[in-house]
Amino acid sequence: MAQLALPTSIDFALPPVLRNEHGRTRTVGVEVEFVGPSAEATVQALQKALGGEIAEEDPHAFALKGSAIGDMSVELDSRILHPAKSGEAQGRVLPRIAAWFGFAASYLVPCELVTAPVPMDRLQDLNQVLTILREIGAKGTQDAPFYAFGLHFNPEIPRRDAATVAAFLKSFVLLNPWLRREVAPDTTRELLGFADPFPAEYVRRLASPDYWPDIPDFIDDYLAANPTRNRDLDLLPLLHHLDEKRVRAVLPNEKINGRPTFHYRLPDARVSDPGWSMAPDWNRWVAVERLAADREQLDAAGAAYLTFEGEDKSWANVIEQVVRA
Structure with missing residues (x-):
């Protein structure tokens, strides 16, 4: 395992699309x-x-x-x-x-x-x-083994169109076994604070290279499979921003603040560790953005996932080759 570096020595990667649809960073x-x-x-x-x-x-x-x-x-x-x-x-x-x-x-x-x-x-x-x-x-995670201290990123979506929203979630669910392995929560933290993964049937639907719905259908499908904030990539704030009425029709009382961002939840904030940095977790998110931005590779990874017959931990090894390429 690599030695811990001081936070200031770890670079934060930049996503492939750095500017939003208005030309701003x-x-x-x-x-x-x-x-x-x-x-x-x-x-x-x-x-x-x-x-x-x-x-x-x-x-x-x-x-x-x-x-x-x-x-x-x-x-x-x-x-x-x-x-x-x-x-x-x-x-x-x-x-x-x-x-x-x-x-x-x-x-x-x-x-x-x-x-x-x-x-x-x-x-x-x-x-x-x-x-x-x-x-x-x-104090953070390493000081309280029976509590999962969270680190959350709320990255702005680069475009608010259906293809961008679908591509990001497709990329995330395909990379998630690798992401969860890299975050490596122990059993206690997984029970206490780590969000549930997306349902397997919904992941298979997303992985299909033919699944590119419009915004209303995407929201309906998401809510049918995920009427909850308890996902490691919580899309409800973004979907609420895109179509508040559609979301509220299913979740009238859920606490949701609509905004044009993803909500990426991680269970590990090692605040008191002088070698801990947010950069590695952020850089893994950038891997999600890179795959989302490459339609050909994204569709190929989805097709490979649908034919894969191993467990998630084995798929993590497969998809890691895409990340490292």
């Missing part, structure tokens, strides 16, 4: 979970290092506006601790109780740091955030 938002310092202590440390103005939303949720690397927020990752976000009725009744409970729960409930979208060619800047978190004693 595509963006990506990042979410990191950790425990240790409070949300307030964390946002104060970020402000000290990066500048900006702090806005308190409640005793356990803070925003940092105008920092050197953009806006970000830090909050305890539990909706019950933020009553103003959970509905007006609760917001009138629970603030003091929620604040008290939040202080008690801060030793058990992780904090979540969320960045505003940053240009994909500036992802390296976010390593400063990891350095700040380590300096104030933030």
Whole structure:
């Protein structure tokens, strides 16, 4: 196994399509979970290092506006601790109780740091955030074996047409056995926090070189097979953005904020490890983008998958050759 490198020594790969349909550099938002310092202590440390103005939303949720690397927020990752976000009725009744409970729960409930979208060619800047978190004693996956601390990427889709949406999901499901192997969650983390893979029958449908539906059919097929946020590539925010009414007809009460991004969920944020970087996980996502951008190779990989008779771990070895080519 390769030795761990310092975060600043690992390059963030660029996707094959760097600009969106408007000619602007595509963006990506990042979410990191950790425990240790409070949300307030964390946002104060970020402000000290990066500048900006702090806005308190409640005793356990803070925003940092105008920092050197953009806006970000830090909050305890539990909706019950933020009553103003959970509905007006609760917001009138629970603030003091929620604040008290939040202080008690801060030793058990992780904090979540969320960045505003940053240009994909500036992802390296976010390593400063990891350095700040380590300096104030933030802990991650390796410090809590019974909890999966998440790392999430929210990359902007390059085009909002049906072919692009389908190509990305096709690429992801074909590469997912390899992606999950590389992430290598142990059994405990898989049980506690890793999202479920896409259903096998749906993967086979996606893999077909003949499956290139229009947006309405794609959304209908997706919702029929995946009426849930519990996927490692969660498309519901994107589909909600593309056709809110169609999504809400199936999931009227699901918490979904529509946006033109994918939501790629990873179960491993090793925040306190000085050798940990987000770059390897991001670079594996770029492998998804590269396959999605190559229609001929994508169709060939799909056809090969449909004739493959081995287990996922064996397919991971096959598809890895495509990634490494």
